[in-house]
Amino acid sequence: MNFNLSDEQQMLRDMLESFLRDRFPFEARRAQVRSTATESAIWSAFANELQILGTSLPENVGGLGGGPTENMIVMEELGKALSIEPWLSTIIMAGALLRDAGAKAQETMAAVVDGTAIVVPAFDYFPGSFGKDDAGVSIAANDGGFRLSGKIPVVRDAARATHFVVLAKDAGGGQALVIVAADAPGLELKTYQLVDGVGCADLSLNGVEVEESAIVARGEEAADRMAEAFNAGVVGLCAEALGIQRMLLQWTVEYAKQRQQFGRPIGEFQVLQHRMARMLIKVEETVSMTYLATAHLENRTSERAKIASAAKVMIDQAGLFVGQQAVQIHGGMGMSKELPIADYLSRLNVIAQQLGSTDFHFGRYEASSFEKKAALPVTA
Amino acid sequence: MNFNLSDEQQMLRDMLESFLRDRFPFEARRAQVRSTATESAIWSAFANELQILGTSLPENVGGLGGGPTENMIVMEELGKALSIEPWLSTIIMAGALLRDAGAKAQETMAAVVDGTAIVVPAFDYFPGSFGKDDAGVSIAANDGGFRLSGKIPVVRDAARATHFVVLAKDAGGGQALVIVAADAPGLELKTYQLVDGVGCADLSLNGVEVEESAIVARGEEAADRMAEAFNAGVVGLCAEALGIQRMLLQWTVEYAKQRQQFGRPIGEFQVLQHRMARMLIKVEETVSMTYLATAHLENRTSERAKIASAAKVMIDQAGLFVGQQAVQIHGGMGMSKELPIADYLSRLNVIAQQLGSTDFHFGRYEASSFEKKAALPVTA
């Protein structure tokens, strides 16, 4: 039992941290969010300079064979920089959906590793909707191939995707995971931006045609892959939230030492000292839960879904406290665009809803802790 | 719309406050709790010296025709003194059950007013149990009269009762409220004391015989009276909790001003100042909710049950915070028997479960707020 990082993992962290500090200062982030470009210099550098896109992917797609720990390290650093790169969608979740899933899947992920493809799971990142009538994609055999129709709301990173992985149902209710090119005829995106700066889209598939080879998994295997991708995604979010919380705490402490009111730094007031100590406790609990959930993924324990949900609950709660208190202690400055505080808080707010709300994960934890069911529901 | 007390009400408060301060110091309370006597000099004084037992009861039983506001005033003062007199059971709840309920009821309540009877509603003050199989009382006609059999758990003030008011069900499920003398053959009490010093009992009725005249209400009227008594009891508890919270706050502030650590009174530490300010806010919210709920009873509004439950929720939460922080700020002294802090906290803990737990009242509030049902459940 240990939470130690290997030397290679420590090097990955150091390298990424210094790269993002140098090349992705907050002004660069603001500019990236404002622009509508689908190219990203940062992602290109990940592919070509740092060559890290394959860190956590298997060797059969050109990866280095790492896993959840490497993803945790990257996500924490992306969180610290408030990066909007699609690591969660493309490396973690699509990586889990397509791992060892046949020729087409491997070819697609190989393109991810060399930076030429961005694969995005086309499923509702914010499960739950106003009336569920029109959501869901159907698949039907058609002329030697297959035909996909339906809608998927609020797909993150959609604007940058070169491929989607769609979960579709056939007439008999059987599930299939299907790779769909973003430029496939019949695929339409209605794009918009969320408050965390990430481009999302509602997808409409109007008779999109795919070949048999595009189907990477069916039936129970498709559901299992969805569950793996979901758990890995949730833990990735936790690591991202950890990076965000760290920065908010650090800036708040620095600000409190320097901001003078009533003739002394506000950091000398006992009430604020204790509040920042509470923030640190929350951050350290976030560290503990992120490590623990990552280790459960790494060991593929039978409790990994339960612990992932426990982690999401705790980290959402911690994020709420850390984010709100960061703003409160910064006073008006915490709301102004002169500082990145509100941007970081906004991302925490989105995370609290992403891949299942806090209440959803509470329910998932309870189902596992109280009802002793073998399988846990992924989304609905 | 007003929350003002009349001059008479203000006089009642002043009189009772000074009486209890003089005649019921905390040592007297400790002695009363330790003794097993069923007589109480305080209750006798209420009857004979202060003559206040009829304050909130109707004139047809020798009362002064007051109502919820008078009960609120008395309960707050009893709370401040941590009195264990059965005002809640006998004056408020039995008073509501027996108000204008025929000759036998009036005769019994008249004996309450002159201090010769103590009537106690024999129903589970702490609804919920480990397996409900054996709870409940049945009533059956028998030889011109009626016969009662069954069990009632955790009846407060039972040891001092001269009469009980029992809710019984006949074979057809019809309800009846029945007066039963405490010395009736076939009535057995298993007595014990709770941590707040009040004597309780589990009641067994083994074929207790009563006359027709002992039945004071039936059917819907019995249910209505139970609901009135329940709501009035809940609001009475709120007022008692208010008195308790006031004393805890007062002592804590006094202690913090005098207790020295690190070379100055602990009340100078900002963290404790803010915490005591939060305690005051909770106490003032308790004031507001107690007044509001009392006024709703007074006006017999259609929202009185909903507001009573809202009050119970808020006051339980306030009590938890005020009680815990009183102990925390007193340090070790807060747990020692040298000070009354822990006794007051214990009573707040019992109140949080009495006449429905916090969660029960949350549910009752929700049923009223979300489901727009006309009638609210009283207990189950």
Place this chain on the structure above:
Amino acid sequence: MDVSFTAEEEAFRREIRAFIAAEYPQSLRDALANGAEPTRENYLTWMRILAKKGWLAASWPKEYGGPGWSLTQQQIFRDELEDADTIRTASMGIAMCGPVIRQFGTAEQKARFLPPMVNAESWWCQGFSEPGAGSDLASIRTRAERVVGDDGKEYYRVNGQKTWTTLAQHADWGFFLVRTDPDAKKQKGISFLLIDMASPGIQVRPIETLGGDREVNEVWLEDVMVPIENRVHDENEGWTCAKFLLEHERSAIADVSRTKRRVKNLRALADERHDERGSVMSDAPAFRRKIAQLEIELIALEATNFRALTDASNGRDPGPLMSMLKTRGSEIAQSTFELTQEAAGPYGMVTPAPESGGIQPIGPRTGVRAADHYLNSRKLSIYGGSNEIQLTIIAKTALSL
């Protein structure tokens, strides 16, 4: 003790409700749909309608052009305005500066400044906070020196910077705290000036807040000449005015009527949106419990607010209840925004396209911009004396700590 309304009060409520139903412009409702930022003209449209009816200065006595309502009537009026989801009226003049002028102003100042407030002819902003003087308001440094102007009259020449000035871009006038005696200690040496926002030397620059509308500003003052007769109360007595005013501000900040309206919106949203398990959110036990907690706290807040009103109308000083109302009022409002964000989910997180007057919602309108509004609500526990300051006031004044 009594919680019922009198027949007169019920009739009054019906009158208010009927007026709003008849007079509130549909065009205004349409313009503000989808979370668009209100323009100056939007605000003024409704303020003029109220002013014409004599109801704009709702809290004012008749002698100054108000309707002379009781505190209960004022509360009913606020409840009805909010319940009908009308645009807020700019209140810095009516609620804050006006009472100061009534209390401390000269007859000339009253005659000159109060009628335009009542008639929606002047828009006021507040110039208190400075970059170095937030919670520690008494440490302001904006300097006002007495000089003789080119016209031979006496003026204050004002230099300095104010910040977090709400809607200053719309204001005709501002009331400012300035330092008139730099040698006096903190609270001493401050004066209260009324400054024409069109004066040469004033610059208003927006502070950009994330996802917020253009609400707060920096105000730069460079050699701004303010006639001496625009000072309210004696020189160096500005702190007395400020304290008087902050008490008024605080009672407004409890903002019960508005939070009640927002809870109503939240309930509507929770009736519509489904959670991840397909249940309508108001049927999900956990979310329902959160709403119940919020509602119960709000009921207590309203009752506390009512106690403060009762005290005030009986001539008793509500004392620390004011600080409690500010603290709890802001916290409860923030909870409302927090739960609304939660209920709206992704539908409340879409950002407005740049330069647009609103957004194209991806879900129903109820939750539009919930995330922006949540973020914006964080200011409620900061401005007007942060909640930390309020708790210290409570500890000092109510508990003598």
Place this chain on the structure above:
Amino acid sequence: MDVSFTAEEEAFRREIRAFIAAEYPQSLRDALANGAEPTRENYLTWMRILAKKGWLAASWPKEYGGPGWSLTQQQIFRDELEDADTIRTASMGIAMCGPVIRQFGTAEQKARFLPPMVNAESWWCQGFSEPGAGSDLASIRTRAERVVGDDGKEYYRVNGQKTWTTLAQHADWGFFLVRTDPDAKKQKGISFLLIDMASPGIQVRPIETLGGDREVNEVWLEDVMVPIENRVHDENEGWTCAKFLLEHERSAIADVSRTKRRVKNLRALADERHDERGSVMSDAPAFRRKIAQLEIELIALEATNFRALTDASNGRDPGPLMSMLKTRGSEIAQSTFELTQEAAGPYGMVTPAPESGGIQPIGPRTGVRAADHYLNSRKLSIYGGSNEIQLTIIAKTALSL
């Protein structure tokens, strides 16, 4: 990263479990049913069994008579002891005084005092707190003056009063902080003495706590003669010993194993008791959510505890994690007692009849004395350095505030 246990660790766990199952006396279980207060003999019965096996000083290295277990093994041992609901072992000697003697004691002191600890032959209590020195421990006033005794040897003559001394009535020995230099400032001038509790001049008086067992005491010292060789470390270096010891105490206070056991008991209770609506409490959504919250916090606490262990076993200073463990450990334990009181309802509120060794429960045994235990648990955030003190330590050391 790895959360699995090795095959060796799993075997170790089975060994512990089998030993407890075989050796823990049923008579002890029977004696402690219904919430009876354990006697000195009850404690010693189990301590002697463990000592005989060599497991009493579970955290000690082999050279001092401990089993020499790894930190993970120690954690497994604690988990299994608690999981089997065994009586606690008196730990003031093993966990607190022993490490101080090992660190700062002379060879003679080690030889004299450590073996009886390991063999369950000496029971220790801690004499730190005084009526005027609680959170502000350095302000102790118990005085120790050097004198020559009738036997011509050097002694400390000790006068003063200690308080909140846990189980002092059972103790053979106590370790005390005393002031040896009254002129030195606070932390300076304090020494660490080992005092025979049978010495003339020592009086132990119980502090009565509401509903509590006889757990804490006042200890009065009047002209108590302590041989000079009973001082650990140099004269006036007692604060160094105390700081070292408080670090050790704090890590024990996180008390994960015990809280895990208590949550298990709570779950059993919630499976049995019905709420007012007739539902088993573990099926009631609100109560279930509270348990889930508690369990999740406990999972995080255990993981944090594990990080601290990892740091310590890798020779890194776990630093402020210790204060966090104390703070969160006590809060989470208190939540457990709070929920247990709630789940037990009236069945947990019955008080023991005076002088009885327990109570006749009115409901099932699981909830017996839940209200007393809740009350008693309030001390967890007070003693061993209150949580307020811990937060200040965190702010100063981890955040440099």
